[in-house]
Amino acid sequence: MSDKKIKISLLDIFGFIITGAVIFLAIFGEFIVPYDPTMVTNTVSKGPPPFSSWPSLLWDVFVNDLPSPHWFGTDSSGLDVFSRTIAAVRTDLIIAFSANIISASLGVFLGVILGYFRNILTEALLRLFDLLQSFPVFITAMILVALAGRTWVNIILAMSLLYTPIYLRLTRTEVLSLVNRGFIYASRVSGKTEFYIAIRHILPNALGPSLVQFSITIGFAILLTAGLSFVGAGVRPPTPEWGSMIASGAGQLVLGDWWPSVFPGVATSLTVFAFAVCGNFIEKNYDR
Amino acid sequence: MWKFLIKRLLLALFQITFLVIAVFFLIRLLPADPVSRFVGMNASKEAYLQAEMSLGLDRSIGKQFQGFLLGDKNSLGLISGDLGKSWVSGEEVTQEIKKFLPVTLELITLAFIFAAGISIPVGLWGAANPGGIADKGTMVYSLFAGSQPEFSWGILFIFIFFVYFGIAPGPLGRLSPLTEAPIVITGAITIDAILAGRFDILLEALWYLTLPVLTLAFVLSGPIIKMVRENLIQALQADYILYARASGISSMRVARDALRVSISPTITLIGILFGYMIGGAVLIERIFSISGIGQYSINSILAFDYPAIQGVVLTISSITLLIFLIVDILHALVDPRIKL
Numbered sequence: 052m053s054d055k056k057i058k059i060s061l062l063d064i065f066g067f068i069i070t071g072a073v074i075f076l077a078i079f080g081e082f083i084v085p086y087d088p089t090m091v092t093n094t095v096s097k098g099p100p101p102f103s104s105w106p107s108l109l110w111d112v113f114v115n116d117l118p119s120p121h122w123f124g125t126d127s128s129g130l131d132v133f134s135r136t137i138a139a140v141r142t143d144l145i146i147a148f149s150a151n152i153i154s155a156s157l158g159v160f161l162g163v164i165l166g167y168f169r170n171i172l173t174e175a176l177l178r179l180f181d182l183l184q185s186f187p188v189f190i191t192a193m194i195l196v197a198l199a200g201r202t203w204v205n206i207i208l209a210m211s212l213l214y215t216p217i218y219l220r221l222t223r224t225e226v227l228s229l230v231n232r233g234f235i236y237a238s239r240v241s242g243k244t245e246f247y248i249a250i251r252h253i254l255p256n257a258l259g260p261s262l263v264q265f266s267i268t269i270g271f272a273i274l275l276t277a278g279l280s281f282v283g284a285g286v287r288p289p290t291p292e293w294g295s296m297i298a299s300g301a302g303q304l305v306l307g308d309w310w311p312s313v314f315p316g317v318a319t320s321l322t323v324f325a326f327a328v329c330g331n332f333i334e335k336n337y338d339r
Numbered sequence: 340m341w342k343f344l345i346k347r348l349l350l351a352l353f354q355i356t357f358l359v360i361a362v363f364f365l366i367r368l369l370p371a372d373p374v375s376r377f378v379g380m381n382a383s384k385e386a387y388l389q390a391e392m393s394l395g396l397d398r399s400i401g402k403q404f405q406g407f408l409l410g411d412k413n414s415l416g417l418i419s420g421d422l423g424k425s426w427v428s429g430e431e432v433t434q435e436i437k438k439f440l441p442v443t444l445e446l447i448t449l450a451f452i453f454a455a456g457i458s459i460p461v462g463l464w465g466a467a468n469p470g471g472i473a474d475k476g477t478m479v480y481s482l483f484a485g486s487q488p489e490f491s492w493g494i495l496f497i498f499i500f501f502v503y504f505g506i507a508p509g510p511l512g513r514l515s516p517l518t519e520a521p522i523v524i525t526g527a528i529t530i531d532a533i534l535a536g537r538f539d540i541l542l543e544a545l546w547y548l549t550l551p552v553l554t555l556a557f558v559l560s561g562p563i564i565k566m567v568r569e570n571l572i573q574a575l576q577a578d579y580i581l582y583a584r585a586s587g588i589s590s591m592r593v594a595r596d597a598l599r600v601s602i603s604p605t606i607t608l609i610g611i612l613f614g615y616m617i618g619g620a621v622l623i624e625r626i627f628s629i630s631g632i633g634q635y636s637i638n639s640i641l642a643f644d645y646p647a648i649q650g651v652v653l654t655i656s657s658i659t660l661l662i663f664l665i666v667d668i669l670h671a672l673v674d675p676r677i678k679l
Contacts, residue, residue: 062479062482182354182357182358182361183361185354185358185656185659185660186358186652186656187615187617187618187619187652187655187656187659188615188618188619189618189619189621189622190618190621190633190636190640190651190652190655191652193621193636193637193640194365194366194369194640194648194652195369197371197640197641197643198366198369198370198371198640198643199369199370199371200370200371270486274488277488277490277491278488278490278621278622281490281622281625282621282622282625282637283637283641284637284640284641294490297490297491297494300494301494301626304494304497304498304502305497305501305502305509305510307502309498309502312491312494313494313495313498315491316488316491316492316494316495317491319488319491320487320488320491320492323486323487323488324482324483324486324487326486327482327483327485327486328482331482
């Protein structure tokens, strides 16, 4: 670490707040939602109350203990859009985080191995992963999920496979710049095994770029999760998920019912932007 | 130059060979049962076996691959440029791709022209005064645009411009359903309209393409602006620019040189994004009912149409590899520091 001062802009603060709120909602969202996100109500295609009436409605709910209105309206089957938008945070975040944790662990580990031990086998493996990157990401994800079955686990595994090469490349490049450093020679002279050096000395020092990448790729993964269910190749309804909510609301949109698709759309936009801002912040302040 | 070209072409050929193998086996390794998809869940054993045989899935996977490469009763084989027949429509996959690919290429080419036309000046504007208001504004914009879900913006644009203001056409495809499309020559409707001499159709096609192009250009402008800005700032601080300035070369000339150097990584980025977009325009095609390669791939994948899936992935990946090759060549032409 250098003694360079960390600069925080207004945008960064905005990003931190949204990211924090999103993570909070992913954990505690189910205790906040007024309606069961998968249970239909009797009110169908009802618009949200006008924003000017929100203060008095909030007063009614929290002080007068009246039943909660449909803050974001209801969709064409009577599901509460607000509850679903909040509940979907968990779906999208669990998928995005799991996929990134798996691909980052795998990618970093393989990156260290393929960068530190260089022979025909590791070189061939590297080329194999390169090839994986020339596949069209979205279409490949669709193929993997649709053919393997539209379950959470399959979506996570498909994304892990697609994102591993990103982390692998980043880590390997870093490893290559480390192998000839003095402390590696020192460790070798002191009689440590090659595998010990790779894991104990190379690995921790090669983590940096992947940590920067992590926040950026979380955003990609949320977009991919939403995109997959938008085309009907993601999590199955009625699981609350932003992409499938946007898709099912799109039909009503041309009739003027904007709320079923616009609210989850805004939620997606804000979330991925917040993660991009965080990624940008880490990138700016990461000292290599 | 020629040595470089041949080396690159050989590499691309090698990559495509592996791609063919990877795609073929990847699809078949996944636990999907296309046969029961076609005959239905409650089909009799005989019907199932018959369907399995007509799809050629009763053979061993090795025999299937041999048939795919060298030809069998359904196709001439990939060696002769035949990707087989679609299991759903019964049409030649190559014919269907020929029909759908130009539609997507037209859409994204227009989007890239639009995006680059906006992004390069904006990036330059930001870089002209690093740290200024314009620079900060463009930075926030590029971060925002570059992270956005294009499908939700597409829908928002439809709501604002079509439903609310009624100034844009509805998401009904490439032309109004009442207009007769021009004779298909290239498959790209704007070019076909020009070839047919129908400028009214050209205008209408452009009109229908406005919102999808705008949406894609918005998302694409993010990374392009960022790239132009960063590279130009870097180039302007380089020693050779300092030297050029010190030698008394006019500032216009210096700016032109810096721009030329900074444009070459931007070409690389645009190339990579273009390759990505051929498969990535899926969602926009879906929203605006544009029947391009993306829609075709969604339909094939959801229908477990293996020959079509193979065809789509191979086509898109090959184009991507070809673009990388072109980018490498362009790179060398623009940047005087690179020798082929």
